[in-house]
Amino acid sequence: MNIERLSLDQLRVFAQVADSGSFLAAARALARAQSAVSYAVTTLENQLGVALFDRSQYRPQLSEAGKELLRDARQVLDQVDALQARASAYAQGQELEITLALDVFFPTAALVGLLQGFRAAFPGVTVRLEIEALGAVAERVLDGEAMLGILGTLPIVPAHLLHISLPTVLLVGVAAPSHPLAQVTGRVPERLLAQQVQLVLSDRSALTANQDFSVHSSLSWRMSDLGTKHALLRAGLGWGYMPRHVVADDLAAGRLVTIRTGAHPPAGLALPMQCIYRPDHRVGPALSWWLDALAQLTSFDPA
Template sequence: MNIERLSLDQLRVFVQVADSGSFLAAARNLARAQSAISYAVATLESQLDVQLFDRSGYRPQLTDAGIALLQDARQVLDQVDSLQNRASSYSKGQELEVALAVDVFFPTDCLVDLLRRFRDAFPAVTVRLDIEALGGVAERVIDGRAMLGILGTLPTTPPNLLRVTLPSVRMVAVVAPGHALAGIRGRIPEKLLLQQTQLVLSDRSELTTRQDFSVHSRLTWRMSDVGTKHALLRAGMGWGYMPQHVVRDDLAAGRLVRVSTPQHPPQGMDLPIQCVYKPDHRAGPALSWWLDALAGLTTLDRLSQQDAAN
C-alpha cells in the first residue's frame, strides 16, 4: 500500500462513480473518457491494495471495503474543499474566525437568529463565542481575545472602546411565590431587603472585580451562570434581578412573582445594551457584518412590545 501517492482527483473519481452508478455515467459527469475513469479507479485500488468495486455484474457494485472507504473519501474531499474555500476567502480579506463575547443577559433567541444568519452569509468562517457577565465581556475585547463584545450587565463602557447602542433588555426583580418578600405590596423597604438573601452574578474578570452593581442585601449568593440563578430563584432560595425574557413563562405560570425594590418598580427597568469593539481593530467582511446586523436591530425580544404593555 502506498497511500502517499494518492491524489485528490482519484478520490473525486471514486466518489463520482459511486454516486453515478457506473463508470460511463461518471465519465459523462466529469467530461472525461471512460477509460480515464476506469484507470483512475484501478490505480486507486492498487495503491490502497483493496478492491473498491465488484465489476462482475452489469453495473459496478461497491464492495464492503468500498462502502467503508467511500465515507472516508467524502470526508477528505469535504475537508479539502473547506480548506480551499477558507483560503480563498482569507486571500480576499475575509476573516477565518470571528471571536465574540456576549453578555449573559443578551436574549438567546436573538443571538441564535444572528448566528444562523451569519452562518448563511459566511459559511466558511468559524465562530468562537464566550458568554460572560459584568466586566468579562469588555475585558475580552480589550485584551484581544474577542473582536466584538455585547455588553449588558456592565453599567459603564470602558473609554478605550467604540460602542454602538442596541435595544435594551427589561430587568425585573422576582422571587418564588412562597418567599417572604412575595406578599409585600408596594416597594419593599430597604431594611427588609438587607435581611434577605440576594442572588447575584459574580464577576470573573479583573476589570470590575470587587465592585457590586444593584446589590442591596448583606447576605448574597454569587454565581456566574444565569441558569443556576434562575433555578435557585424558582426554588425560593433568594430574590434577584432577572431579564424579563428569561422569566416570562415563570411569571405567567406563577412560579415566580414580581416585587418592587427601592431601585426598581414592579414593571422593571430597562438595561442598556451596547456593542463594543477596539478602534484599532481592522473590520473585515465578517466583523463588518456583525456591526451592521447589530446596529440594525430594533428589538432584542419578539415579545418586547407585549411585555411593555403588561
C-alpha cells in the same frame, strides 16, 4: 498499501463513480474518457489494497469496503474543499474566525437569529462565543481576545472602546412564590431586602472586581452562571434581578413572581445594551457584517 501516493483526483473520481452508478456515467460527468476513469479507480484500489467495486454485474456495485471507505473519501474531500474556500476568502481579506464576547443578559432568541443570518452569509467562517457577565465582556475586547462584545450587566462603557447602542433588556426583581419577599404587597422596603439572601452574578474580570451593581443585601450568594441563578431562584433559595425574557415563562406559570424594589420602576428597569469594539481592530467582511446587523436591531422581541 502506499496510501501516501493517493491523490485527491482519485478520491473525486471514486466518489463520482459511486454517485453516477457506472464508469461511463462518471466519465460523462467529469468530461473524461471512460478508460481514464477506470484507470483512476483501479489505481486507487491497488494503492488501498481492497476492491472498491464489485464488477461482476452489468453495473459496478460498491463493495462492503467501498461503502465504508466512500464515507472517508467524502470527508477528506469536504475538508479539502473547506480549506480551499477558507484560504481563498482569507486571501481576499475575510476573517477565518469570529470571536464574540456576549453578556449573559443578551437574549438567546436574538443571538440565534443573528447566527443564522451570519452562517448564510459566511458559511466558511467559524464562530467562537464567550458568554460572560459584568466587566469580563469588556475585558475580552480590551485584551484583544474578542473582536466585539455586547455589554449588558456592566452599566458603563470603558474608555477607548467604540460602541453601538442596542435595544434594551427589561430587568425585573423575582422570587419564588414561597419566598418571604413574595408575600409583601407593593414596594419592598430596603430593610427587608437586606435581610434576605440576594442571588447576584459574580465578576470574573479584574476590570470591575469588587464592584457591586444593584446589590441590596450583605447576605448575597454569588455565581457566574445565569442558569444556576435561575434555578436557585425557582428553588426559593433567594431573590434577585433577572432579564424578563429569561423568566417570562416562569412568571406566566407562577413558578416565579415579581417583587418591587426601590431601585427599579414597577414594570422593571430598562437595561441599555451596547456593542463594543476596539478602534484599532481591523474590520474585515465578517466583522463588518456583525456591526451592521447589530446596528440594525430595533428590538429583541421575536418578529
